[in-house]
Amino acid sequence: MNGGIRISHAKKCYGQNVIIPDLSLEIKEGEFFTLLGPSGCGKTTLLRMIAGFNSIEDGDFYFGDTRINNLDPAKRNIGMVFQNYAIFPNMSVKQNVVFGLKNRKLPKDEIERRCEKFLKIMKIEEMKDRMPDRLSGGQQQRVALARALAIEPDVLLMDEPLSNLDAKLRIEMREAIKEMQNELGITTVYVTHDQEEAMAISDRIAVMNLGVIQQVGTPKELYLRPRNQFVANFVGTSNFLYATVRVKEGRKYLVFDNGYELEMKNLSEEAADGLRVMAAVRPEEFILHKEPTAFRATVHQSSFLGLNTHYFAHLEDGTDIQVVRESEFNDKTAIGSVIYLTMNPDKINILSEDGSHTLIVEETSDNA
Numbered sequence: 001m002n003g004g005i006r007i008s009h010a011k012k013c014y015g016q017n018v019i020i021p022d023l024s025l026e027i028k029e030g031e032f033f034t035l036l037g038p039s040g041c042g043k044t045t046l047l048r049m050i051a052g053f054n055s056i057e058d059g060d061f062y063f064g065d066t067r068i069n070n071l072d073p074a075k076r077n078i079g080m081v082f083q084n085y086a087i088f089p090n091m092s093v094k095q096n097v098v099f100g101l102k103n104r105k106l107p108k109d110e111i112e113r114r115c116e117k118f119l120k121i122m123k124i125e126e127m128k129d130r131m132p133d134r135l136s137g138g139q140q141q142r143v144a145l146a147r148a149l150a151i152e153p154d155v156l157l158m159d160e161p162l163s164n165l166d167a168k169l170r171i172e173m174r175e176a177i178k179e180m181q182n183e184l185g186i187t188t189v190y191v192t193h194d195q196e197e198a199m200a201i202s203d204r205i206a207v208m209n210l211g212v213i214q215q216v217g218t219p220k221e222l223y224l225r226p227r228n229q230f231v232a233n234f235v236g237t238s239n240f241l242y243a244t245v246r247v248k249e250g251r252k253y254l255v256f257d258n259g260y261e262l263e264m265k266n267l268s269e270e271a272a273d274g275l276r277v278m279a280a281v282r283p284e285e286f287i288l289h290k291e292p293t294a295f296r297a298t299v300h301q302s303s304f305l306g307l308n309t310h311y312f313a314h315l316e317d318g319t320d321i322q323v324v325r326e327s328e329f330n331d332k333t334a335i336g337s338v339i340y341l342t343m344n345p346d347k348i349n350i351l352s353e354d355g356s357h358t359l360i361v362e363e364t365s366d367n368a
C-alpha cells in the first residue's frame, strides 16, 4: 500500500443512535497510530469500519489512493489482533501461524519461510510445537500477533490486545509490539483506553470522546499542549483553576481568584483584558516552597510511588488539587501539613473558561 489511511467525513449510526457524527483522520504510511478514548466513545466502531466489518453511513475511507468503502474485508489485506486472543485451541503454535497462509495457497517453502520469520520476530520459535493451553497469556498474544503478521498485511489493526494481561506482562508485550512495528514499519492502528499505554507505544494518538476526535498529536504534544479540558484530563491529569486575564502596559497576566498574578507570554489574541479563563496545571507544574507564597494548600493524603510522591491537597477556597514532586528522603509532609505553591508559567495551559479550546499560541517543537 502506498500512502497510508485516509478517512474523510465518516459517519456511523446504530439505528437512531449517531455514534460517530463526522470524523476525518489521516494515518501516515508506516505510522503507529492509536485511537485513545473512554469506554463507549467509538474506538472499536471506527476500527471495524476500517476493517470492513461495519456499515458506513457516510464519508470515504481510503487505503492510499484506493477508496475501500465497498471493498470486501477479505481483500483489504489487513491483519487483526483482538483483546481475547482468538487463537485456535486445537492447533499448535505453528499451525496457528500458518493458518492464514494455507488459505492463500502460497507455495510450501514460502509458508515455511514466513512462519519461521514471524515466530522469530515474536520470540516464540522454541514453542512452535506447543498447544495453546500450555502457553501463558502473553505467549498466546504473541502467537496471535505472529499469525496476523504472517499474511504480510498492509495494515495491522489491534483492539485492546493487552487488556487481558497482568500489569507486568502488559509492559513487556507493549515493548514487543513496538519493537516488531519498528522492525516491519507496518501501518498500525491500535485501540486502547489506557493513556499510559498509548503514550508508550504510539507515534501519534487521536484522543476521542463521544465519537468526536478531540486532538491528534504525538504523545508529547498531547501532554504538553492539550487543546481542551477533555484532553488535559484524559492524557495525564490536570488541576483546573480559574483566573482572569489582565493586560498592563502591553503585557498579559493571569490573576487568580486569590490575587496571585502570573505573567504569561504565550496567550492568544482572544485572551483579552477581563476574560475569565481556566488554567490547566499538571501536578508536577506546581512549584513547592517552604515559605508562604501564592497558594496555600493543606495535604489530606499522600502516596509515595518511589521516584515521585503524590500529594492530594485542598486550596484555601476548597479546590482539590494534586501535586507531584520527586520523593525526598526526609519528607516531613504529613497529612494535615500546609504546603506553599506557585506554578510554572511556561508549562501550564490556559483554556477558555468552558474548557472547550486552548488560548495558548506557541507550538511544541517535537522532535521526539
Ligand SMILES: Nc1ncnc2c1ncn2[C@@H]1O[C@H](COP(=O)(O)OP(=O)(O)OP(=O)(O)O)[C@@H](O)[C@H]1O
Residues within 6 Å of the ligand: 014, 019, 037, 038, 039, 040, 041, 042, 043, 044, 045, 046, 193
Ligand atoms: N452492534 C451495536 N449495536 C448498537 N450499538 C452499538 C453496537 N456496537 C457498539 N454500539 C454502541 O456504540 C458506541 C461505541 O461503541 P464502541 O464499541 O465503538 O466503543 P469503544 O470506544 O470501543 O469502547 P470500549 O473501550 O468499551 O471497547 C457505544 O455506545 C455502544 O453501546
Ligand SMILES: [Mg+2]
Residues within 6 Å of the ligand: 043, 044, 045, 159
Ligand atoms: Mg472497544
